[in-house]
Amino acid sequence: MSEEPQTRIPKRRRGRDRVAVLLEASARVFVRKGYEAATMTEIAAEANSSIGSLYQFFPTKPLLAEALHVDRLERLKSVLGEIVEKSGGLSPADSGEAIFDRLAAFIETFPEYPVLAARRDVPKDRKMRSRAELKELICAILKRAQPPVGDDAALMAAIILALLRIAVLAATEPDTAEDGQVVRELRLMLRRRLEEAAAQR
Known part of the structure; x- marks a missing residue:
């Protein structure tokens, strides 16, 4: 049985700053598009980040929304x-x-x-x-x-x-x-x- 995906909590300041940027970007996209319609691709673009970087910290949209x-x-x-x-x-x-x-x-x-x-x-x-x-x-x-x-x-x-x-x-x-x-x-x-x-x- 595979483990449930988890939010990654960064230990370094640079990682924490990146997470903060991703969260604020997700907030803007959720307001603009609504939660259901928002996509991880749009959130990554809003944050000027790669989709891989977003998934590194937040493997799923529900985990990202829950963190925010x-x-x-x-x-x-x-x-x-x-x-x-x-x-x-x-x-x-x-x-x-x-x-x-x-x-x-x-x-x-x-x-x-x-x-x-x-x-x-x-x-x-x-x-x-x-x-x-x-x-x-x-x-x-x-x-x-x-x-x-x-x-x-x-x-x-x-x-x-x-x-x-x-x-x-x-x-x-x-x-x-x-x-x-x-x-x-x-x-x-x-x-x-x-x-x-x-x-x-």
């Missing part, structure tokens, strides 16, 4: 971590707004993120782990709110995560991408629900 997705998720977790540090004293509703504001800025900076998140070949174990980590960060933000969202924090974090997922998908849908009303309605729903949670304390 994990990089973007780490950046998103860093963004949420910054909100945790700076959100103390905000109301629960304003905390929810801060999360949506930063997500909107994140997607503007990394427009490939919705494309990556919509992939059908995302590894299930990594998806569950990432979701748990994001939920934990959102929980931390809500617990620092004034008044803090205590007992309901986990439920509220799950709701926020679900709404964020819808907002991310809406960003890639042709019918809704140009219409900000969907995201505005999601934000309004979240604000009302967080205001209710604060009022129950």
Whole structure:
């Protein structure tokens, strides 16, 4: 039985720099063509690299997309971590707004993120782990709110995560991408629900 292909992690600086170039090139191609339509040949050309060099580091397109997705998720977790540090004293509703504001800025900076998140070949174990980590960060933000969202924090974090997922998908849908009303309605729903949670304390 043959081994599954694996991403090669370079040890030298030159190799790491090459991988960074390949990842950024793949991000541009995924945005332009979509994940399914993008080809490794196009990505190699975008990176001014040979196809052999691309395959040396990323033997398959799913491995390349997963490496890019994990990089973007780490950046998103860093963004949420910054909100945790700076959100103390905000109301629960304003905390929810801060999360949506930063997500909107994140997607503007990394427009490939919705494309990556919509992939059908995302590894299930990594998806569950990432979701748990994001939920934990959102929980931390809500617990620092004034008044803090205590007992309901986990439920509220799950709701926020679900709404964020819808907002991310809406960003890639042709019918809704140009219409900000969907995201505005999601934000309004979240604000009302967080205001209710604060009022129950």
